[in-house]
Amino acid sequence: DGGITQSPKYLFRKEGQNVTLSCEQNLNHDAMYWYRQDPGQGLRLIYYSQIVNDFQKGDIAEGYSVSREKKESFPLTVTSAQKNPTAFYLCASSVYRDPYNEQFFGPGTRLTVL
């Protein structure tokens, strides 16, 4: 089945540590996205990528980094510079800026900083 996988589902991190969240898709989509969701809040865009080896900052990129070495993969690193990283992180993919079709979402990773 085509879809998006995220791992791990739950992640615990000590303050001062970097941590990497995995996102893989087999939908052959060019575009991939990372969102952050806080309790009772909507989605905020962290980074997005429209093509391999290229990515752009979203609305809240500070303290995060990404890479796009393969079309299928778009890992997100939450660095120690991110002051409040505890949140639910969602990865998505789509045909890039196609107004007629939807974004597909993964199941999410819940990150907790201890």
Added chain:
Amino acid sequence: GDSVTQMEGPVTLSEEAFLTINCTYTATGYPSLFWYVQYPGEGLQLLLKATKADDKGSNKGFEATYRKETTSFHLEKGSVQVSDSAVYFCAPNNYGQNFVFGPGTRLSVLP
């Protein structure tokens, strides 16, 4: 850029009640309009969409009509079930832009 306003939640209804969740948007041109649903602890799933004015999207008993004159895309369901309890997001998608997601409306359906 584009923006979207959704009805504030939480919305609490009894089973079999009628549901309306309001959504209005601000956009240039003619965006496509989407409703997504998020069940507890999961990612977002597409619920329905409409790509041009007066189109009606429908799925699982939910409906929404693209009203260009009022820039609205209100979500409705005639008879909600406990299993419809979730957070609902309205999202316009316009040419040359990324998706814009509304803040979400939490729905709780009581048996």
